[in-house]
Amino acid sequence: MPVNEKIFIGLLGYGTVGSNVYQLLQDQAGEIEKATGAVISVKRVLVKDVAIPRTGAPADLFTEDFEEILNDPEISIVAELIGGTEPAFDYVTAALTSGKAVVTANKQLLSQQGFYLFRLAEEKKTQIRFEASVAGAIPVIKVLRESMVAADLKSIYGIVNGTTNFILTEMSRTGAKFKDALARAQEWGYAEADPTSDISGKDAAAKMAILASIAFHTRVELEDVACAGIEHVSSLDLAYARELGLTAKLLGVAKLYKNKINVRVYPALLKQDHPLASVNGAYNAVFLEGTTIDEIMLSGPGAGGMETASAVMSDIISVVARRAAPGFLEYPAAYRELEFFPDDEVVSTFYLRLEVEDEPGVLAAIASTFGEHRVSIQSVLQKGRGAHAELVMVFHPVNEASFNASIEKVGKLDVVKSAPRPIRVEGNEE
Ligand SMILES: NC(=O)c1ccc[n+]([C@@H]2O[C@H](COP(=O)([O-])OP(=O)(O)OC[C@H]3O[C@@H](n4cnc5c(N)ncnc54)[C@H](OP(=O)(O)O)[C@@H]3O)[C@@H](O)[C@H]2O)c1
Known part of the structure; x- marks a missing residue:
């Protein structure tokens, strides 16, 4: 030149x-x-x-x-x-x-x-x-396009929405309810007047579609990414999660399963020693796993x-x-169309809080319903008494279809007082 x-x-x-x-x-x-x-x-x-x-x-x-x-x-x-x-x-x-x-x-x-x-x-x-x-500001696309060519990537976990990370951090830090933490985020300029796209997970889904396309060289569009937001995450769940050594994040997860791709966004619990667990406030981070790189995390300001x-x-x-080296590292960004791996077939670990009647035999009835679906409980805490009795459970890894079927049945038991809302636990593979 x-x-x-x-x-x-x-x-x-x-x-x-x-x-x-x-x-x-x-x-x-x-x-x-x-x-x-x-x-x-x-x-x-x-x-x-x-x-x-x-x-x-x-x-x-x-x-x-x-x-x-x-x-x-x-x-x-x-x-x-x-x-x-x-x-x-x-x-x-x-x-x-x-x-x-x-x-x-x-x-x-x-x-x-x-x-x-x-x-x-x-x-x-x-x-x-x-x-x-x-x-x-995090140079993640460049790293994926240039530094990970031989990484044989298997999965990407992303905290890619600063607003929701700020809200979850505030809820965990202060015990604030979702709507109060959201109001604080708006007051301090971390959330827009209409925060729907952030809160619902849609903003993160758009970013995960881009990341997954680039990382796995395949076509992933916004409509291919199922997303759940943080509006139902309660401060009580965050407090119980902390007792269990877990912390909540809105995670984008893109993974290859048998050369098929699955990309989703959902609130998840992470062990407190997971590198992503310490990414707080409005910060973003992307955690890459690959055969030749083991694990790499990039973090920094996600907006501004x-x-x-x-x-x-x-x-x-x-x-x-x-212009000085035309063609160098200019291979097509997404040159193939991998099939999508069905959400139902993913094996995940779950956390679940159930509001239950405070009477003998409740735990046995619930455990046996899970058992019918081959869903196995890893740990259980009994919380509260009387009208506020709760069971807080973490499960062994389970096929999502079986788990969803089991909680649908558990939710219909007379002893269970409100709809079960499970949260996935990531990084808890056995
Ligand atoms: N802000 C961030 O922190 C951030 C972070 C990551 C990514 N981004 C992305 O960066 C991009 C820009 O965001 P921003 O925050 O800078 O937006 P912004 O402050 O709203 O600015 C948008 C600019 O585009 C102009 N514009 C809008 N529609 C136009 C049209 N139809 N024809 C001509 N000009 C038009 C506006 O013109 P007028 O001045 O005349 O209104 C304004 O100058 C977006 O894609 C956003 O998602 C932003």
Whole structure:
């Protein structure tokens, strides 16, 4: 690459992330030039309304017309930081079709249209990079794409939603109820006014779809990821879990079973000495298991304007670097379509709290119902008395279909007073 080559970027969006990318390009220009031999600058910035006054960048940089960016032959990289699927999909498609490289932080777009966009980039011999779409500042996509080529990955566990991790940490730390911890998260800026997509696990599901696609080179989309949120996790469960040496996290789990893939998001309990158990507050972490790497954990801030901008910058630099070595490590991101492994056939360990009548023979009746389904109890604690009697149980690993059938039956026993809500326990394999 000639020294001091000029590279021009078209920035789509100048919000929390876009404005910080602009700022980073100014602040780190010297370092970036040293590392890449190129002078990288923003030529145009697309916004919805140019009339809104903005700080940090000259007013004549802003435009409301995407065509100005698309048709500018000097702009070789488009950084999509507007979010959502429309018009982001149209813009990214048009940019790739015209041969421009695309960098995006957009998990919605990639978890729904990623496979199509990867293929398009390949066909047009250009690149799409998306480090910032999962786990903010943590360079997990780069690690999966470049450092794990020979890792023979088997499973990925992710704490990929900072809002839910903050809420569960607050509930465990203070004993707060879910709705109070959520209110605190909103007050401190860790949760949005409408937190539905975070709380329901859907945001984490989008990120796990992207991670699983990249790690296992296969098509996994948002609709392939079953998710359960944290709205039913009670502070009582967290207190009992602590007594059992367990801690709660909203986990994304992507695993290969007999060359089939299973990807899900659910609240899970982890042994307190599991590396993921100590990831607290709004932090994110991704835990990788593979034949040749044993275990590797990456952790760090999962969001934030500057943190996310730093991931966008690392993609921009990779795009520029690749010009010097075209094709190197540019194998297709998701080149196959593995079958999905059914949720029902997964073998898991469960925790269960049952509200029961306080009378003789209750435990025996419940244990025998589980026994009929070959579900075996590993440990049981009896809590409370009278109207508030409870059994807190942990089970040996069991096929999920058998377990679900057994709790449906247990839930119908006269001595059981409320619907059983089991929580999976991860990292408890025997
Ligand atoms: N914020 C984070 O911490 C974070 C973390 C990880 C990933 N991300 C991802 O990063 C992306 C950007 O997020 P953000 O927080 O920076 O969003 P944001 O603050 O809402 O900014 C969005 C920007 O896009 C512009 N925009 C929106 N729709 C547009 C349209 N139809 N045409 C032209 N411009 C449009 C807006 O223009 P106006 O200024 O005119 O309104 C604004 O400048 C999203 O994909 C998000 O999921 C964000």
